[in-house]
Amino acid sequence: MVAHEYAHAEAAYRQGDSTAYMLGRLTLNPAKHIDPFMTVILPLVLWFGSHGSYTFGGAKPVPVNPRNYREYVRGDIIVSLAGIVVNLVLFVLFTGLFAAVGMLAQAVPVLAPTLDILQRMMFYGVWLNLTLAFFNLIPIPPLDGSHVFYHLLPPGAGLQYRQLQRFGFLPIMVVSFMLPGVIQFFLWPAFQLLDVALQLVGPMRVHVPS
Numbered sequence: 001m002v003a004h005e006y007a008h009a010e011a012a013y014r015q016g017d018s019t020a021y022m023l024g025r026l027t028l029n030p031a032k033h034i035d036p037f038m039t040v041i042l043p044l045v046l047w048f049g050s051h052g053s054y055t056f057g058g059a060k061p062v063p064v065n066p067r068n069y070r071e072y073v074r075g076d077i078i079v080s081l082a083g084i085v086v087n088l089v090l091f092v093l094f095t096g097l098f099a100a101v102g103m104l105a106q107a108v109p110v111l112a113p114t115l116d117i118l119q120r121m122m123f124y125g126v127w128l129n130l131t132l133a134f135f136n137l138i139p140i141p142p143l144d145g146s147h148v149f150y151h152l153l154p155p156g157a158g159l160q161y162r163q164l165q166r167f168g169f170l171p172i173m174v175v176s177f178m179l180p181g182v183i184q185f186f187l188w189p190a191f192q193l194l195d196v197a198l199q200l201v202g203p204m205r206v207h208v209p210s
Contacts, residue, residue, distance in 0.1 A: 001059040003090060004083035004132055005033045008062040011082035015075035017068035025062050035060035038169065056173055061142065073151055080147035087133035094125030095197045102204025109209065116206040126197055130190040138186045140172045141165040 006028050009020035020026050025033070034040070035058070043057035069075025098119055105115040139149035141164040150158045164171055176183050 001132065002028055002030050002033050003086050004136070005059050005062050007082040007086040008064070008079055011079040012062070012064040012069075012075075015068075015079060016070045017065050017075075017079075019065045019068070020062045023063055033059040054177060056169075056176060058169065076147055077151065080144040084133045084136050084144055087129040087136075091126055091129040091133065091193070091197075094122050094129065095201055098122040098126060098197075099201040099204040102201065102206055105206040106204075112206055112208050116208045119206045127194060130193055131187065134187050134190040135183070138172065138183070140175060142168065143172060 005025070009026040012019065013021050013026055038058045038060065043055045046057075047055040064079060066072055066076050066079075069079075101115050101119040101122060105112045105119075136143050137145040139145040141162065146161075146164075150162050153161055
């Protein structure tokens with residue numbers, strides 16, 4: 001999530017908006033991207049309230065001012081998709097690291113127990129980045145996909161659609177809790193890519209001697 005938010009800030013800065021930079025958000029320091037409610041309180045409350053069956057959370061959204069972009073539509077789309085692109089790049093990187101750890105375990109079997117733990121971490125890097133990328137493509141405000149979808153609508157409809165942003169994360173929380181099938185539909189490509197990745201690097205899985 002830190003890399004995702006940093007990508008938004010960096011893209012906005014390159015498009016001419018220095019809002020995130022001036023507020024100290026153009027950084028990979030995790031502390032700058034933590035929102036007390038969205039990152040800590042809400043996920044814990046939902047997790048324990050649902051007995052571990054449902055949770056939801058996020059980082060502090062990066063503040064941007066699209067009016068500062070050199071080209072409004074182009075800048076808005078680039079900034080909105082920047083975080084998703086970074087998550088997909090990280091997905092590829094973690095897939096490669098998964099394979100590299102497996103190859104190292106085959107070369108140095110004595111390190112297998114430690115490398116097994118490391119490879120499990122790489123797997124979570126693969127899956128979580130895929131999930132973040134495709135979840136954020138869902139065209140429901142304030143997710144990134146809504147910014148792209150907004151520009152595909154007629155001006156009047158687009159303006160009304162964007163009014164949903166005033167409700168914050170409530171719309172997507174309601175959909176994810178009440179209509180999980182919708183979320184699963186948008187995450188379908190993530191599951192497919194995960195299958196492809198595991199087929200490619202699965203043979204490199206670390207086997208811990210019993």
